[in-house]
Amino acid sequence: MSNKVSSEIINHLKAIVGEQKVLLGDDDLQTFGKDWTRIYTPDPSVIVLPKTVEQVQAIVKLANAEGFGIVPSGGRTGLSGGAVATNGEVVIAFDAMNEIRDLSVVDQSVVCQAGVITEQLQNYAEEHQLFYPVDFASSGSSQIGGNIATNAGGIKVIRYGMTRDWVLGLKVVTGSGEILELNHGLLKNNAGYDLRQLFIGAEGTLGLIVEATIRLTRQPHNLSVLVLGVEHFSSIMNVLHAFQSKIDLTAFEFFSEKALQKVVDHQDLQRPFDSVCDYYALIEFESLTEQELEHAMSLFEHCMEEGWVVDGVISQSLQQAQNLWRLREDISETLARWTPYKNDLSVSVSRIPEFIGEVDELVQAGYPDFEIVWFGHIGDGNAHLNILRPDETPMADFVAQCEAVSKQIFEIVQRYNGSVSAEHGVGLVKKPYLKYTRSAVEIEYMKSVKKVFDPQNVMNPGKVFDL
């Protein structure tokens, strides 16, 4: 049984966006019908690439009239299946709406169409002596619209926050086909409910983000990177507290010895120092002056004296800072060859050691043959749990076994009042587990909110929750 849209609808779409902007080839359906998850079979009806807000609006109105589902597609780098089309949906890809305009250096703001690539915005900001600070591994292909729809996080959240914090204004087409211009790029606006916030992180289930006014900031200067080795996870928390109470950190990341080993083995990198430790913290900070650098060094020495830190290194050059960063940033890419089963968990920062201990024990006990690699944004309470697939275990078996353990992991998450998805969103992958973070009443309210903006359920149907 096919849910594919009719040829009449396809002709109608061609009339809206032009013949060349409607893709029907198998390759295109495969490419645009999925994200970075590899567990769903793409099966969209058609891909459309609108150029204007009015075209997007016309497609949404057509969807309401004809009753087909729309899946928004950005850079397709999501890890939760939020942009996957498995059910004959019409995919709206924003690749053709990628203009940056209206830079204001006084306002430190710029207007981006939804399809602007994160790196394109980062480079644009840099050319104008400004900085767009949201950064993560997929910034070379992820799009601003998708970043906003998933409230993307990344490696600089401790200093700069999530994508949410950089959205001054949003233009959206709601599920019922109305255009809203939310917040007009204002820094302060307490005139009524901040509907902008509702669309940020809604994963395209309320409407489509077509344009955003993005805040920029001054460029950071003289970033220094420290990598510290610790014996016990709890020591990382002491180090975090010591630094954070004195210095504005731009990053506080961690990774396990296993993560380090694999990165060093596969990426032609050096270990940061000879000592082998269970865990490593990567700390980045801005030192505008020599005194600040000395201050950081004395904190480092304090952490050594207290016995929290076994060994450490501080970058002496930009090149060295970049190399140290690669120890953390290249982990995801390195692990890809083991097709890891990923969980993106968060709890309050202070509970991280206890939480990781408990989850680690559970997974080790249940699956002694699986390698477990931990890394993540410890300064935000966000740990990425990666279970590696042994070469001899077939993919389907592996996923089934991991899913069996997921339920138990999420029971721990629930007990810690944590999140089953710290930064990756819910999409399809985390939909069955949403209830471990959100109460039944909350989920009912979410569904009612969805009905306000998308009464006919045309926007990314089946994502986040089932109606």
Add this chain to the structure above:
Amino acid sequence: MSNKVSSEIINHLKAIVGEQKVLLGDDDLQTFGKDWTRIYTPDPSVIVLPKTVEQVQAIVKLANAEGFGIVPSGGRTGLSGGAVATNGEVVIAFDAMNEIRDLSVVDQSVVCQAGVITEQLQNYAEEHQLFYPVDFASSGSSQIGGNIATNAGGIKVIRYGMTRDWVLGLKVVTGSGEILELNHGLLKNNAGYDLRQLFIGAEGTLGLIVEATIRLTRQPHNLSVLVLGVEHFSSIMNVLHAFQSKIDLTAFEFFSEKALQKVVDHQDLQRPFDSVCDYYALIEFESLTEQELEHAMSLFEHCMEEGWVVDGVISQSLQQAQNLWRLREDISETLARWTPYKNDLSVSVSRIPEFIGEVDELVQAGYPDFEIVWFGHIGDGNAHLNILRPDETPMADFVAQCEAVSKQIFEIVQRYNGSVSAEHGVGLVKKPYLKYTRSAVEIEYMKSVKKVFDPQNVMNPGKVFDL
């Protein structure tokens, strides 16, 4: 005709919160039935002071069963009539729910009941070597619940953002009487719609905020204050850009010569320097090191050389910094004797000079006898327009004349895509003008969202918009 609740309902309320926590005296009805606006006649039925979340929930359920309206009351320092009870409502005052608990220095977070006073939290943070940065003139009596419900801003927004940015978690009782625990104090949580954001700034129209997990941060060190005089408003923008692109400012405020004159005359303060200028900028920044201070001084010199700044002074001591701050902070109190008609407007920062010029011209032309005083948070694009009442003009005439000009002011605001309420909220005062900032479609969506959380319209009925 009275909308007062019956004695049966009052007995029911007594059964819920206890006899002593139900206030019926005229003085109490007057005190708890209003905020800092003085244009509405308070007329609540009764004041209740719950101690627990369950009591709040029971009152809301009773309101749904019996069909009475609830007005939440915090520190009653609002300037838009958001906490005014004029129509026989039951006022829930949070004065008896003022506990601070569960401090975590690692998480830099603390749990506050709704009735915790802003200054109480600020002092608590300071005692623990931490900092709660949201600050404004009414921090001595405003309550955290009210701050969150109105997304309070203030004098440090340029560095620290609004109240929204400090709310890690919220416990609310919705209009239909359900308890939601939103976000559990997490830094990162992309599991479903962020309903927390919806309650922040909703002015109690969706539900009651009963508890919040508040983020704290490290204390700032060595704050220096610069006051600079400029001839032309546009020069302030050059100064802002010069400083903001190099230094993380903690404040960038402005006031007019008229504001300065009145403060100096009435508060026993010195002028910052001899030169008389049209406008003044107050800049605050942290100088952790001597070099940073030198950096700021060189920026100051640069601004003098460029001719943007006519004269200036930098604080040499904490006492001097505090005195310079009083030139800005004492304006509101000073103006009170003229019972000013206030407008709290915002536009994009870069458009402020043009916008203020246009509004100023309009008011001067229409009302040549009224004195106009401008001040505000220029770094946020937020200007407070104060029209002073001449002693000989009766209050009612004065308000009527100001309201007549308000419509024209808001037409200018609309043309600039600005906000009719940057930080004071909508309440009753700005309700007729909401349409100048929000489209008709947006307002309809807001009403529909309201119906999701408060289907029987018991929560602060008649505020923000009419259903």
